[in-house]
Amino acid sequence: MLIPPADPLPIPPADPLPIPPADQLPIPPEDPLQEARLVPPPPRLDPPRFVPPVRLDSTGAAGPTRSQARGKKWRRCGHGWVVEDHGEIDQPAQRIVEAAVGLSPGEAVTGWCSIHLARARYFDGATTIRRTNLPVRVLVGWDRRSSEAATYSRAALSRDEIVLRHGIPCTNIHRALLDELCVTSDIRDAVVLVDMVLHAELTSLNRFEAYLAGAPRRRGLRMARRAVALAVEGSESPRETLMRLVWVLDAGLPQPLCNRSVHDLSGRFVARPDLLSSEFGVVGEYDGENHRETRRRRRDIDREAKMRNLGLEVFSFVAGELHDREAAARRMLGAVARARRSRLPRRWSTEPIGPGPDSLDDRLRLREVMTKFVRGEVALADLLRETPASPASPAAR
Numbered sequence: 001m002l003i004p005p006a007d008p009l010p011i012p013p014a015d016p017l018p019i020p021p022a023d024q025l026p027i028p029p030e031d032p033l034q035e036a037r038l039v040p041p042p043p044r045l046d047p048p049r050f051v052p053p054v055r056l057d058s059t060g061a062a063g064p065t066r067s068q069a070r071g072k073k074w075r076r077c078g079h080g081w082v083v084e085d086h087g088e089i090d091q092p093a094q095r096i097v098e099a100a101v102g103l104s105p106g107e108a109v110t111g112w113c114s115i116h117l118a119r120a121r122y123f124d125g126a127t128t129i130r131r132t133n134l135p136v137r138v139l140v141g142w143d144r145r146s147s148e149a150a151t152y153s154r155a156a157l158s159r160d161e162i163v164l165r166h167g168i169p170c171t172n173i174h175r176a177l178l179d180e181l182c183v184t185s186d187i188r189d190a191v192v193l194v195d196m197v198l199h200a201e202l203t204s205l206n207r208f209e210a211y212l213a214g215a216p217r218r219r220g221l222r223m224a225r226r227a228v229a230l231a232v233e234g235s236e237s238p239r240e241t242l243m244r245l246v247w248v249l250d251a252g253l254p255q256p257l258c259n260r261s262v263h264d265l266s267g268r269f270v271a272r273p274d275l276l277s278s279e280f281g282v283v284g285e286y287d288g289e290n291h292r293e294t295r296r297r298r299r300d301i302d303r304e305a306k307m308r309n310l311g312l313e314v315f316s317f318v319a320g321e322l323h324d325r326e327a328a329a330r331r332m333l334g335a336v337a338r339a340r341r342s343r344l345p346r347r348w349s350t351e352p353i354g355p356g357p358d359s360l361d362d363r364l365r366l367r368e369v370m371t372k373f374v375r376g377e378v379a380l381a382d383l384l385r386e387t388p389a390s391p392a393s394p395a396a397r
Contacts, residue, residue, distance in 0.1 A: 212224060212225055242322050265349060273285055
């Protein structure tokens with residue numbers, strides 16, 4: 001039977017290591033992102049559901065006996081651990097839970113696993129093209145044999161780098177993202193990782209840049225810094241990011257805006273394109289599978305006509321076209337050339353009338369402060385004092 005994620009997974013210390021006194025054990029904090037619900041949440045995955053492993057028990061009281069575990073109902077997932085076999089457990093969370101069995105204090109899952117348990121979309125533990133499963137990444141304190149299912153690496157973790165997500169010790173978002181970037185060989189894949197963490201509002205670009213500035217030297221750190229230099233807040237899918245990277249890296253054009261609202265000169269909302277170059281007056285759209293439906297396609301055509309009437313040149317791509325980067329770059333450069341030749345007046349703006357949306361830093365800060373208030377860690381006066389007061393923040397409005 002599936003267990004809801006609120007039930008904690010028991011993770012005892014591994015047998016080979018001495019166990020310090022209970023009052024000296026580092027207890028990871030619960031992930032505050034799971035409690036922050038007072039600020040409108042970003043798009044997230046549903047809470048994971050998994051079957052927690054249990055220890056073999058010679059008495060059969062707390063778990064199956066060895067003879068019972070030989071049946072079809074149970075499946076081994078570690079030395080002395082079994083899991084009840086269900087047809088519904090072939091999912092990322094289940095693989096992570098089974099790899100996390102027997103972790104000692106100071107050890108944690110990291111990389112895509114930690115980010116998946118933080119419920120970020122697109123971190124499903126599979127490669128982009130062949131859809132083969134990535135190994136669960138685990139940081140441990142001593143050498144352990146890796147397998148196709150799990151990769152164990154020796155690493156020292158500080159206490160503030162570990163949080164509990166659904167009862168599983170995980171590295172925090174910054175460490176998890178850095179660990180994943182450091183094993184990524186392609187710069188475009190690395191930028192997609194950063195963009196999608198930002199899209200899930202697990203951190204901001206400013207916060208992750210500050211974290212990287214203090215990170216010790218390690219293999220892959222240069223790739224991480226290159227990815228951050230190309231990442232932006234606002235991309236909402238991997239394909240949007242790849243389209244933007246063709247614009248920047250292959251067409252050699254300046255960094256565009258992503259999912260920025262376009263208004264006419266009276267302040268009326270017109271569209272929110274995937275890519276917008278204010279400098280050239282060019283809009284780019286990526287039309288995925290959901291754009292093939294007739295009604296949706298009719299709305300897309302109507303929206304493109306409205307943007308062209310305001311003086312914007314539009315180009316678009318459908319699934320598969322971004323693989324030919326040279327052809328995609330030529331299409332973008334062609335749109336820029338047409339925009340430069342156009343004599344239509346600019347009748348659009350990206351600045352709305354009235355207060356604009358909160359910045360990602362403001363939303364994260366407000367979510368953290370409200371979480372502290374709900375927990376009773378700050379009083380109302382402290383809440384009002386700590387709430388962001390930028391012109392675009394809720395406190396300023």
